[in-house]
Amino acid sequence: MLHDANLRPHVGERCQSCAATKNGFCGYLDATSLAKFAVRCHRTAYSQGSEIAGQGEEIDKVGVIASGLVKLATITESGDEFVLQILHEGQIAGAPGEGGDGFALEAATDVSICWVPRAAWDAFLCEKPPHFQAYTSSLTAQCDETRKFIMGMRGRNTVQRLASWLLDQCKETGCEEKPCLRVPLSRRDLASLLDMTVETLCRAVHQLDDRKAIRLLASDLFEITDIVKLRVLAKRPNENAAPVAAEFFDNSANRDSWTGDDIAMPAAPLR
Amino acid sequence: MLHDANLRPHVGERCQSCAATKNGFCGYLDATSLAKFAVRCHRTAYSQGSEIAGQGEEIDKVGVIASGLVKLATITESGDEFVLQILHEGQIAGAPGEGGDGFALEAATDVSICWVPRAAWDAFLCEKPPHFQAYTSSLTAQCDETRKFIMGMRGRNTVQRLASWLLDQCKETGCEEKPCLRVPLSRRDLASLLDMTVETLCRAVHQLDDRKAIRLLASDLFEITDIVKLRVLAKRPNENAAPVAAEFFDNSANRDSWTGDDIAMPAAPLR
DNA sequence: CGGCAGATTGAGACTAATCAAGAGGAGTGG
DNA sequence: CCACTCCTCTTGATTAGTCTCAATCTGCCG
Numbered sequence: 001m002l003h004d005a006n007l008r009p010h011v012g013e014r015c016q017s018c019a020a021t022k023n024g025f026c027g028y029l030d031a032t033s034l035a036k037f038a039v040r041c042h043r044t045a046y047s048q049g050s051e052i053a054g055q056g057e058e059i060d061k062v063g064v065i066a067s068g069l070v071k072l073a074t075i076t077e078s079g080d081e082f083v084l085q086i087l088h089e090g091q092i093a094g095a096p097g098e099g100g101d102g103f104a105l106e107a108a109t110d111v112s113i114c115w116v117p118r119a120a121w122d123a124f125l126c127e128k129p130p131h132f133q134a135y136t137s138s139l140t141a142q143c144d145e146t147r148k149f150i151m152g153m154r155g156r157n158t159v160q161r162l163a164s165w166l167l168d169q170c171k172e173t174g175c176e177e178k179p180c181l182r183v184p185l186s187r188r189d190l191a192s193l194l195d196m197t198v199e200t201l202c203r204a205v206h207q208l209d210d211r212k213a214i215r216l217l218a219s220d221l222f223e224i225t226d227i228v229k230l231r232v233l234a235k236r237p238n239e240n241a242a243p244v245a246a247e248f249f250d251n252s253a254n255r256d257s258w259t260g261d262d263i264a265m266p267a268a269p270l271r
Numbered sequence: 272m273l274h275d276a277n278l279r280p281h282v283g284e285r286c287q288s289c290a291a292t293k294n295g296f297c298g299y300l301d302a303t304s305l306a307k308f309a310v311r312c313h314r315t316a317y318s319q320g321s322e323i324a325g326q327g328e329e330i331d332k333v334g335v336i337a338s339g340l341v342k343l344a345t346i347t348e349s350g351d352e353f354v355l356q357i358l359h360e361g362q363i364a365g366a367p368g369e370g371g372d373g374f375a376l377e378a379a380t381d382v383s384i385c386w387v388p389r390a391a392w393d394a395f396l397c398e399k400p401p402h403f404q405a406y407t408s409s410l411t412a413q414c415d416e417t418r419k420f421i422m423g424m425r426g427r428n429t430v431q432r433l434a435s436w437l438l439d440q441c442k443e444t445g446c447e448e449k450p451c452l453r454v455p456l457s458r459r460d461l462a463s464l465l466d467m468t469v470e471t472l473c474r475a476v477h478q479l480d481d482r483k484a485i486r487l488l489a490s491d492l493f494e495i496t497d498i499v500k501l502r503v504l505a506k507r508p509n510e511n512a513a514p515v516a517a518e519f520f521d522n523s524a525n526r527d528s529w530t531g532d533d534i535a536m537p538a539a540p541l542r
Numbered sequence: 543c544g545g546c547a548g549a550t551t552g553a554g555a556c557t558a559a560t561c562a563a564g565a566g567g568a569g570t571g572g
Numbered sequence: 573c574c575a576c577t578c579c580t581c582t583t584g585a586t587t588a589g590t591c592t593c594a595a596t597c598t599g600c601c602g
Contacts, residue, residue, distance in 0.1 A: 074422050077509055082425045084418055103418065125403070132396070132403040139410040146417055147355055147374065151345050154353040154466065157589070187549065195425065197591060202550055219549065219598095238348055429558070458581065471558055473582055490581065 024090020028134035041114040052105040063093040068111030083192040163234035179224035295361020299405035312385040323376040334364040339382030354463040434505035450495040
């Protein structure tokens with residue numbers, strides 16, 4: 001495990017420049033809570049390819065991905081690696097259960113993660129409801145994303161799966177106008193994620209190229225030349241390019257105090 | 272939507288006989304909390320095949336599955352239905368995000384669900400940390416289960432996928448000694464869940480039968496005649512038949528009061 | 543320059559989908 | 573009671589799509 005850096009950021013300082021404060025768990029926190037969170041965590045950097053948590057390894061801490069992509073994979077007895085999921089900025093890594101029984105976390109790109117010891121994490125959540133809400137919102141969002149991913153893979157052949165995944169990537173990175181998409185994953189990882197062989201993935205990429213939906217500028221650089229055609233090839237023709245700005249729950253719902261046993265209506269729903 | 276019954280159970284009374292109190296969300300609650308929860312929810316019964324929540328329908332309530340199996344599916348523009356997941360006893364249905372964007376919930380068997388209006392749900396969670404912990408534990412467990420399911424499907428052909436799924440079912444229903452497994456899902460639903468056609472599923476079942484791993488007593492009744500062979504056929508040979516009793520978080524961790532701004536160590540980790 | 547790993551392309555083998563049709567059961571109406 | 577329809581489950585033959593194996597190409601590093 002390579003730890004390129006292991007810093008406890010000054011309150012607010014590091015977070016200011018962190019893109020994850022806009023996304024996922026940190027994005028759900030208000031400034032005050034974020035500051036409190038910052039003092040409890042320490043940021044660790046991992047270089048591409050390094051192992052974050054081994055399979056079967058018990059993790060006694062919870063992490064929020066500050067930058068980069070984390071590969072959630074499993075290695076079978078026969079030695080094959082299967083990429084189950086790619087976690088990104090703002091998502092929770094190492095939540096209880098993860099890694100506990102057969103998943104490994106690996107840095108798919110250079111990654112930095114804000115770790116909090118399990119005990120401190122629990123204490124932070126218990127401080128006030130909005131902290132818990134941030135956590136539940138994150139979990140729900142991640143659960144949902146997984147389901148959406150499965151949806152995108154189902155009932156599609158290899159070319160359609162690739163096209164569908166590229167569409168999702170476009171939305172996620174928000175590259176609607178500038179049609180250039182960088183795919184930091186290796187062919188091997190992407191193929192595994194999309195449940196196909198490297199060779200088939202390669203053919204699928206070139207098929208999209210041949211049909212003028214994309215242009216392969218470099219091995220890891222895709223230009224989306226015709227997003228409409230890409231949608232058709234993904235079997236998702238009627239999808240409007242609606243913004244995907246994750247709908248965070250209304251922060252005005254933050255109640256800093258807890259109710260007693262009396263049943264009080266909360267100021268607003270969680271989401 | 273068929274509502275065969277719609278009852279507000281008396282505190283404790285209905286819950287006593289409910290199997291879900293041992294599992295999932297309700298299983299994480301202590302007796303007092305469970306009683307409080309019971310007065311807020313109303314149980315609704317759905318007969319097999321009835322729709323619980325339509326695709327795109329906004330759900331303003333949260334449900335805990337009291338009994339039966341709930342099918343989480345999506346219907347594409349071309350009219351094909353894809354079963355993404357089967358939710359069972361004790362799991363959360365209709366969490367925020369679900370149904371919001373393309374999933375439908377349908378009763379795969381006769382089902383009863385304890386519903387709580389969103390607002391009351393949030394209020395319940397905010398009452399004290401253990402309630403939130405029960406929720407986060409449930410979410411994490413469900414997230415994990417989804418990942419395990421994907422793991423079971425990856426890198427396997429149709430026969431292996433079926434065998435793998437059957438193994439999971441054995442563990443879940445705890446039928447280790449008495450080797451009889453009832454599969455309440457229709458061939459159509461099961462095939463969709465396992466990502467194959469009905470025809471292929473049928474052939475896979477009979478292949479397991481031919482190889483003496485199982486015996487098909489009835490169309491929905493499987494006798495596991497040789498669990499070791501079944502493991503081999505599932506490409507999961509080295510799996511011990513370890514109990515899967517979901518590891519619930521230690522209930523002694525229940526803290527009925529909340530900490531202030533000071534950082535206090537919680538009595539025990541969440542899980 | 544050679545060695546190496548990843549990416550690409552090609553040809554044949556094999557899996558699972560598709561199309562087609564039969565078997566069995568449940569419900570309906572005469 | 574039977575004839576009829578409808579639906580699910582099952583089985584068979586054909587075909588399309590992927591995987592496998594193999595070879596070549598590319599860029600990178602020493």
